[in-house]
Amino acid sequence: MSNMDYKVNYITPEIKLSCYEGKLFKTEAAFEDHLLVWLISGETKIIQADERFVFGAGRTFLIPRNQLATIINYPKDGMSHKAVAMHLSAKRLREFYADNSIKSKIKTEKIISFEKHPLLESCLASLIPYFEMQNNFPENIASLKINEAINILRTIDVNIDSVLNNFDEPGKIDxxxxxxxxxxxxxxxxxxxxxxxxxxxxxxxxxxxxxxxxxxxxxxxxxxxxxxxxxxxxxxxxxxxxxxxxxxxxxxxxxxxxxxxxxxxxxxxxx
Known part of the structure; x- marks a missing residue:
């Protein structure tokens, strides 16, 4: 992979637009933050120990933090792999839940795929024009966009609180x-x-x-x-x-x- 193949534009450190035009781009992940991804074009394959996912253009999914996965991004149908990614940090989520009640206590650590929903798609699509501003993007507006996304996720998935409001660090396991x-x-x-x-x-x-x-x-x-x-x-x-x-x-x-x-x-x- 050359540097010319992969480009990333940031609105803030928490919101980025990536574009990849090579054959494939692979990364091993165990992210410190939850990662909300909207795939604009291309295809993403995610391999976990006991499950595999393939996401095509238009799909939105959440990769929970500290979950081991191999992520492979491909261009497809003559289109580069392009995606908007939003980091939902523990700090940001603690602040959000300090003012909001919890709806669900059902535990899940799987990658979560969301059905197409106009609220979620419009929220993520609205970020694209802001990438031209890059470092000039106001922090208070970035906060509003991230909180908007969290509220939408809670509206369309009644169990999402069990993921987003879980701040446990890994304990000593087998x-x-x-x-x-x-x-x-x-x-x-x-x-x-x-x-x-x-x-x-x-x-x-x-x-x-x-x-x-x-x-x-x-x-x-x-x-x-x-x-x-x-x-x-x-x-x-x-x-x-x-x-x-x-x-x-x-x-x-x-x-x-x-x-x-x-x-x-x-x-x-x-x-």
């Missing part, structure tokens, strides 16, 4: 169960530690006790085993597999695969 479920996400060890309620030092210590291996070696082995399965059992191509199994790029994946199994992914497919 390390083995978490890692077995989420090893394919290319996160830093610090992030894995945070999401399991541990400091980096404690994470490494507990990991070695649980798996009798360093995190780096174990993660590489697990990702390669998953990649092998995807290639053989699901007949996927190496270019499809590497970014869904936590590898940085195709060359790194091919090198690690050959070192582990003695032959390249391409050779495996041909044989």
């Amino acid at each position: 390390l083995v169960a978490f890692m077995e479920k989420n090893f394919m996400f290319n996160m830093s060890l610090e992030k894995f530690g945070y999401l399991t309620g541990r400091s980096l030092t404690t994470f490494k210590r507990d990991f070695y006790k649980a798996f009798n291996s360093t995190p780096q070696r174990w993660l590489t082995k697990k990702r390669l085993e998953l990649a092998y399965y995807e290639l053989v059992e699901k007949n996927k191509k190496p270019v499809e597999v590497y970014y869904e199994t936590g590898f940085e790029n195709l060359s790194h994946f091919s090198f690690a695969f050959k070192k582990q199994f003695g032959y390249s992914p391409t050779h495996l497919i041909k044989s």
